Amino acid sequence: RAAFGATELRARAAIGSAEPADLGLELVLGSGDAARILDWSERRRARSLWSPSVVPPADPELAERLAELRHTVASLEQAIEAGELTQALEDRRRLLETQIRHRSLHAARDKTSAATTALSVSQLREHLSRRILVELVELHGQLHAVACTEASCVVRSLGPIGAVAREGAALRFAMGRLARGRGSEASLLAAAELIRRAAVAADALVFGPLRADLEAADFDEMVLVPTGALHAMPWGVLPTLTGRALSVAPSAALWLSRVSAAPPCTIGPVVLVAGPGVAGAKREVELV
Numbered sequence: 198r199a200a201f202g203a204t205e206l207r208a209r210a211a212i213g214s215a216e217p218a219d220l221g222l223e224l225v226l227g228s229g230d231a232a233r234i235l236d237w238s239e240r241r242r243a244r245s246l247w248s249p250s251v252v253p254p255a256d257p258e259l260a261e262r263l264a265e266l267r268h269t270v271a272s273l274e275q276a277i278e279a280g281e282l283t284q285a286l287e288d289r290r291r292l293l294e295t296q297i298r299h300r301s302l303h304a305a306r307d308k309t310s311a312a313t314t315a316l317s318v319s320q321l322r323e324h325l326s327r328r329i330l331v332e333l334v335e336l337h338g339q340l341h342a343v344a345c346t347e348a349s350c351v352v353r354s355l356g357p358i359g360a361v362a363r364e365g366a367a368l369r370f371a372m373g374r375l376a377r378g379r380g381s382e383a384s385l386l387a388a389a390e391l392i393r394r395a396a397v398a399a400d401a402l403v404f405g406p407l408r409a410d411l412e413a414a415d416f417d418e419m420v421l422v423p424t425g426a427l428h429a430m431p432w433g434v435l436p437t438l439t440g441r442a443l444s445v446a447p448s449a450a451l452w453l454s455r456v457s458a459a460p461p462c463t464i465g466p467v468v469l470v471a472g473p474g475v476a477g478a479k480r481e482v483e484l485v
Contacts, residue, residue: 215241222336231350232318235343235449238334239316242424242448259300266293316450322347324456329414331407332422332449340424344407346414353406358425364399365430367391372431376477392434400435411437418442422449 218241225233254260273286321330325347333355334341340358344351355361371391374380380388404411419441421432432438432445446452469485471478 219336222334226334226336226341226352229352231343231345231352234334234341234352235318235332235345235350236316238332238343239448239450256300259297262293262297262300266290266297269293316453318345318350320457321345321449321453322350324453325420327417328420329411329416329418330420330422330449330452333403333424333427335424340403342403342407344410344414346416351410353410355403355406358427361399361402361430362426364395364402365427367395368399368431368434369429371395372434378477396434397436399430400437404435404437416441418444420444420446420449420452422446422452 218237222234222237222241225237228234254263269286269290273283273290276283276286322345325345328346330345332343332345334343335358338357338359340355340361342353342355344353368391371388374388375385375392378385419438421443423430423432423445428445428447433443444452469482471482
């Protein structure tokens with residue numbers, strides 16, 4: 198992906214890499230090696246999350262081909278919308294993509310992308326003092342968790358991801374009902390009870406198999422890396438996370454890159470921000 202300048206080629210490379218990445222993850226899951234499982238989980242997600250450089254490549258010919266490809270793709274989209282013939286533009290697009298692929302293999306590559314997305318588990322653990330990182334890994338419908346602390350990494354099987362996703366959907370539905378505040382008092386009380394039950398159920402599914410590991414970790418902050426539909430889970434309402442600092446990240450490598458580059462945190466005034474056009478935002482800030 199780092200060798201391809203065109204967005205379309207990067208997307209195709211990411212799609213093509215999914216199957217071998219799944220195979221690699223399946224092989225290491227059988228080994229039970231938590232560090233290797235975490236590494237392969239990151240291979241599946243982190244490289245796709247890093248934004249490509251917006252600086253044109255140093256190779257002038259490659260830069261010219263990329264600019265021509267962008268122009269051709271734009272012209273192709275306009276021709277499709279206008280109902281015009283597109284065969285010549287399709288042929289030109291395929292030719293340019295082939296030329297870019299070949300040229301990219303010979304041109305100087307952007308090594309920073311590949312280097313920075315590689316996860317060093319040892320470096321990760323250096324930043325986990327009083328923290329625990331839990332990365333959720335889904336394969337063939339089954340959910341697993343890799344939990345890393347400063348001292349060690351373990352892997353636990355959590356069961357079907359569908360069960361967790363259903364509790365997450367119930368939580369979002371009930372929280373939306375309460376946030377809007379519409380309906381009878383009985384219906385709002387029922388929504389609050391649904392939140393309580395769904396939160397307890399989701400907590401048991403995700404953190405139940407990790408209970409002994411969490412108790413042994415004695416952590417102040419959890420760094421949580423969800424997967425798939427679980428990115429939409431309102432994690433803060435789960436009982437295990439009550440009263441604890443929580444950071445939710447799309448990948449461990451991205452979190453590590455940010456926390457290792459961040460300046461030391463200084464204590465300052467508390468700032469509360471109400472977003473524009475958000476019903477109830479001002480009232481919520483006042484309550485906080």
